[in-house]
Amino acid sequence: MTDQIYFPTDGFADNPEPRCPCVLLLDVSGSMNGRPIAALNDGIVQFKDELAADSLAMKRVEVAIVTFGPIDTPVDFTTAAYFQPPQLRAQGDTPMGAAIHTALEMVERRKAEYKANGIAYYRPWIFLITDGGPTDQWSTAASAVRAGEADGKFAFFAVGVENANMETLAQISTRTPIKLDGLKFRELFRWLSASMRSVSQSTPGTTLALPPPTGWASV
Template structure:
């Protein structure tokens, strides 16, 4: 069975401390539980999680859905938002992780990338340098999530195909976001092989589709 790689880049900067990161942890658990109830997703989906604050960390390497143990995501008391560093780490992981198609065999399906942040990248130059590199990696969709009032559309536009926004950073908002991510991944796992960009499901009322 060909794999569907899914990469989650999660902001763990100081401003995510407290209720926001607790809501993210709850949302991740709900997402994994829901995906495991989808037989096709269970066979194809592999997930990796990268967090970013003052540094970027691979907290979950690309792992089959049925083997994935979701760790508790934590944040420092304060610190910057090094999204550029996370993209740099992502590009390195893609070179290691992805099975590319050859004349002799079919490789992975085009991967998905979800980026969630509540602020502007602190490492602006590194972020700007890596946006075009990431976009050349052949993702089926790159989806950004702006969490809270300080995150701005223009900061993610160079990277993402689609951007959604959450007006609040409470558990209800993050649960809605991760449930929508679940639907997107599950739909992607069933539509692999279609030509062109994989369509996104309609977001719930708590999520605004920006682009």
């Protein structure tokens, strides 16, 4: 009789650990072509590698990616252990407003799945990175972000790259947007992974002081 081989899965039954969801909301419009998109791809690989160094984060942190230019979801929510960084390509315009709505809908849908399966979860993070300004209607997205933050539904962060419209980002995010120093995506994602690892080691519902964005933020 041949021995059966059981492969691990990403399901709740096999991994009932609390989940720490993070949506990377990434601008891949045409203006990101060249060095910016290459640096962004390298940074996402760095994010994966940093999470892989923490066995608990591998079980608890869930990653999803929404890109805009045009809007796509190359990665739906998956634990860090199964997360495979996609190779992003720069193209299209910057439909940031619609992309934000997509991310918010994904977060609410995932939280409903946690609740239906009795899985505890941390407040989701939505991490927006853009090098420009929205080319679509974005005021309703801004209102949704601010209302969701006020209700504690998620934490929204905005990072501006090179020629990003920081004034618009300040109207969308309740937190002060941060300007990336050059193309230091690897340092940014190292900070993000360290932050997610800290959150995943805490008790759901507690508030943590995040490390300052040193090494990647423009001053």
